[in-house]
Amino acid sequence: MTTASLELINGSKYKGISFGFDKNVFGELVFNTGMVGYPEALTDPSYAGQILILTYPLIGNYGVPPKIKEAGLNKYFESEKIQVSGLIVSEYSFYYSHWQAKQSLSQWLKAEKIPALFDIDTRQLTKELRSFGTMSGQIIFGNKKSKFLVRPKPENLVKKVSIQKPIIYQAGKKKIMLLDCGVKNSIIRNLLARNLTVIRVPWDYDFLNTKYQFDGLVLSNGPGDPNDCDLLIGRLKQFLKLKKPILGICLGNQILALAAGGSTYKLKYGHRCQNQPCLNLLNQRCYITSQNHGYAIKSGSLSKPWLTWLINANDKTIEGIKHKDNPFLGVQFHPEANPGPTDTNFIFDDFLNLLK
Amino acid sequence: MKKDKIKKVLILGSGALKIGEAGEFDYSGSQAIKAFKELGIKVVLINPNIATIQTSDYLANRVYFLPVSPDFVCSVIKKEKPDAILLGFGGQTALNCGVALAESGVLKKYKVKVLGTSIKTIKATEDRAEFAKIIKKIGLKCPNSQAVYSVTTAQKAAKKIGFPIIIRSAYSLGGKGSGVVRNDLQLKELAKKSLAFSKQILVEEYLDQWKEIEYEVMRDQFDNCITVCNMENFDPMGIHTGESIVVAPSQTLDNYQYHLLRQVAIKIIRYLGIVGECNIQFALDPKSNEYRIIEVNARLSRSSALASKVTGYPIAFIAAKLAAGCNLSKLNNSITKSTTACFEPALDYVAVKIPRWDLKKFKQVSPLIGSEMKSVGEVMAIGRKFEEALQKAIRMLNIGADGLESSLSQTDKISNPTPQRIFSIAQALFLGKKIDQIHKLSGVDLWFLEKILNIVKIEKKLKTKKINADLLLTAKKFGFSDKQIAKFSGQSEEKIRSLRIRNKITPFVKKIDTLAAEYPAQTNYLYLTYNAGFDDLNFKTKNQVMVLGSGPYCIGSSVEFDWCAVNAAKTLRQLAYKSVMINCNPETVSTDYDECDKLYFEELTLERVLDIYDKENPKGIIISMGGQIPNNLALDLEKNKVKIMGTKAQSIDRAENRHYFSKLIDELKIDQPAWQECLSLAQATNFAKTVGYPVLIRPSYVLSGAAMSIAFNGDELKAYLLKATQVNKKHPVVVTKFITKANEIEFDGVAQNGRLLNWAISEHIENAGIHSGDATIVLPVQNLSFKEEKRITEASAKICQKLKITGPFNIQFLVKDKEIKVIECNLRASRTLPFISKIAKINFVNLATKAILGRKILAVKKPLAIDYIGVKAPQFSFSRLDGADPVTGVEMASTGEVGCLGDTFLEAFLKSILAVGFSLPQKNILISLGGEKNKSDFLESAVILKNLGFNLYTTSETNKYFTSHGLATKKLAKENDSKLPKIKDYFEKRKIELMINVTDEEFVNKIKGDYEIRRKAIDYNIGLITNIELAKTFIQAIAKLKINDLKIKAWDEYI
Ligand SMILES: Nc1ncnc2c1ncn2[C@@H]1O[C@H](COP(=O)(O)OP(=O)(O)O)[C@@H](O)[C@H]1O
């Protein structure tokens, strides 16, 4: 078995054993505390450019499901490929058992050339990220005294994960334009399940001047800093004036806030888990949500006709916004779940109701 | 409902510990009391289980040590006029009692509001037919089934559904009355039995080898709903969740399955309108995503206690708040103190629960496990690898296994599981069987089997390869103990330990924090693991004292030791020490992280205690509060230079070792039954011949009379000696003259440096020969003369001085013909300590802890003077142990106990007997007495019964004897071929309410047909008394007292 190290820019070093592809990578280190759903998480484009640490120590137990297409989408995954730059776990289960599994996690990682290490004290690592804040690190093979890899040129991560050309998913009469900033398949699936035809367009698509007719706009999740999407934000500012229904999810929520005149900031270590409680301030109901984001809307940065709809019951950060008069919704969490709890699936119904 | 309206709430406890309803309800009740008190609501508690923490004077505002039955609860309601009642915290006992009170209109009449889940919902979940209907109505699936109320309809239903069939009964727990049947004959037999305990049974398709998955769900009245935790049973469907090895969180479910079941759980719970907590069980097809809903338990349960300990989420506490009307999102997570309770814990470890069985304690019991619970306790282990947690858990069981070893299996067939199955699997793998084959036989998921194979592979390596640091580290990561490694590699435990420490291979301490390190934890809920590289603590705390808890509950060691450990920790805080608790039993209060400053949910093995001791560096360690497990560590701990606080290890050894102790008693010139240490059969036979049979064979260092037997002749002596030497080879066997017809006395005391500080003397109602754990005990003594009492006290003081006791101790005496004789001495808290503490209103553990820590204490010079009486009665669980002979003897068999108070002895006695489930016979009593002596002894009592207007039935010899003494009774036949009316038929038709069947120990297994009728009585839920003194006392009591004479007085009203 090959060993490798995980080095943090603060100087910490953890030794691990490789179970993925043996290659050096650099990336932002983030941790997720969910206990199930590694195939979904690994293929979530929001993780692009990041080395993911799973705090649940036993990973790989149920293998990896087959690649089956359904309605043009990878049925059991959130995108076409593994999106994380690297994976860090405590224990990798070499043996897997599940009626659906077609290969092991290790086989999958190797095939997609993603490095992964196990036998690392992921709890200690998480505590370190919790107290220092999110930081970069690298997975390094070989025993040479390593220097830090050249940090990849700052790139627009959204651009990297978005599509090139529009794709249309036919369903009912009503049509949604989906701005793909790194969309998870489950968002599309949820729209299709409500009989909405989805016009999936690249993040920089000019939806103000399009040949497509559509009844509502969905701003997807995606990686990185929402401010990188200035092109999109500018267009959205114009679009808001049309008062057409909008749903922003995760990054899309932040983009919506920025277009509405609000501001965003980077959280110390983000929210990546399946157990974040979100309180609906309008009815005092609390939902358990699945999350994956490093940025948040600054509280108080949005003005009057915009309402804070939901807040995080733990750290009180903004989890959802709404417009008082217009059909605009934004949620910071993932109503499409996958991985995670399905409690807030009703957000899609709320959106559907706006599409009169 | 507004919470400020409720001023006083009545909480129902679960009564004595029994199979299926054990310590978990002490935990849940205690938390409920704390929650209500925090809300400013007065709490009245009814629970006769006197050894519990919930019945402590500092918790509820008022405690009634009365049976949790509709009559008594109704009387308490009349008296206390509570605004509300809580039914979900006292197991099935409380739930069923609540339903009965609602149905009879009592709750309505006295305007008592049911808090939390409504009666309507409770009924919908307990009535299996109703439940199935609801599930179908909301479009979900449960197994194909039919509810029936008679044997013939059961047969019809089975034909329709097709065999194999599982029978399940309503309003029960622990799988009572359930079982798999594969043909009509089996169905008929089981249906008959099940219908004796429950009026409704479900005939259902058997989901062979489906996975069994549980979720714990909380909901508030505002419809906020979360699942605290899910759990996967290692053993598939068909083995009760309480009999299964359970893993949390689930290991083989993917995201879709995990969240599908979670979503279904929430949907059902919302539909049912549960408020508080509930448990939901699923069956999941291993070959698809098909699932079935098995049941909802609309109350706190064994599983919820487990989930609470698994996650650190205080389920019972929060559930009580929700029942009181609180909003879940407004409550705090008590571990982080800064986040909300409305969230779902994220674990960064894996927990494994294993049930603790004690089937060897029962004669003739079936060794198989299935859908009915038989286990008496459980352990939980935490690790960062499944293998690590599993092996830890196996050691925690305290069954002599140092981990999962392939050589420990005996007779288990993997397809017909017994408690040994896990060992059989290891053995089969060791011998080269493939996991697929084992999967076919057992239905255990391949993932788990592969993990066991990992363990087996390392066992092989350890047995064949030279141990180096790498192999050692690997073995430790996979949960091997030093002892196990030593055994496999042919070295000593000490050597492995020092090799390990030299190579810096030591475990790390991690916190359980509910959020996988996302937020800092403010509490110290801890475990150790080798699968880490850093500690979560810095070990700078000073002034710490460690307390060892009880480990798993088993026969002879149960909630009483938890009470002692909790009170010791409490006293430490009072004395400004920091307490560090070690325990591994998820049913306890001592493993609530707010009961001590640091809680290690860990093994009570030498290795682990030393690991923790080395890290924490405490002032010392208290081993006298947790029963026999910590006590047995005394010498080894001392050898490793651990500072034992209290009585010295040497003294403990001198008391525990029967041989040393007997010698010491001789030296002190205190009388004792004649004894001899025997190394050979010849020696034993000679001794027995000299003193005369019967003789008692006792191994050392055991609790609750394990492998202790009475031999009435040479053959028996030979057989028993063999058994005793198998139990514990390290210590010799002592053979003692067995004294018949002696009175047995318990002396419980606390001493400091050999000086007796305080004590209490209690007396057994049964003559010696019934294990003190199975005896009915009364305080203060009733039949002891002043002189005898004085001599007992003096003898105890002498022993105390000789052994330089500091802390709690217990000495048992026999009294016969005015002579007192010592039979044993334990230099630790005893089973009776909570009972006497609560009856005498002197907290002996508090006193003992102070003595241990060297506080100056004035000695009490006078015996106890109270003018009320306390009686402690044992609870048996024979009905749950298929085939077990329900007789008592020198080996303990009871699973729990109650303690009740009265102004007179008979009042307290009768209350306690009712509290363990006896009901007063109304009409028909069957008497069957073995031997002339018992017959003549009982004659007077029989006459009393006759005069009270009872119909007396007898078996032939008893009938003959009574007739010849002028007492006419009706004759019934034990045998099936007799022309007389048969006992069996009378039982089946419920024409007998009580059977008195007494046989002397000598003949108990020899009288033909006796075992069969005793067993039948149990199977048909007929009252049974098998001890002559007990029977006589019972008859005296019913002759003197009517139910209305039993006073409804709270504990604080006895002064
Ligand atoms: N249809 C079934 N097929 C196979 N096993 C079953 C079925 N229903 C129940 N069981 C088994 O019986 C056990 C006890 O049933 P359950 O309804 O949970 O009783 P209790 O209420 O006493 O806990 C379950 O834990 C499960 O293992």
Ligand SMILES: Nc1ncnc2c1ncn2[C@@H]1O[C@H](COP(=O)(O)OP(=O)(O)O)[C@@H](O)[C@H]1O
């Ligand atoms: N010499 C004896 N004569 C009669 N009964 C005895 C004698 N020794 C023990 N017993 C009975 O056996 C029971 C169990 O013995 P004990 O030594 O207390 O075992 P344990 O250590 O398991 O508590 C006692 O409670 C008592 O009833």
Ligand SMILES: [Mg+2]
């Ligand atoms: Mg049940």
Ligand SMILES: [Mg+2]
């Ligand atoms: Mg059950």
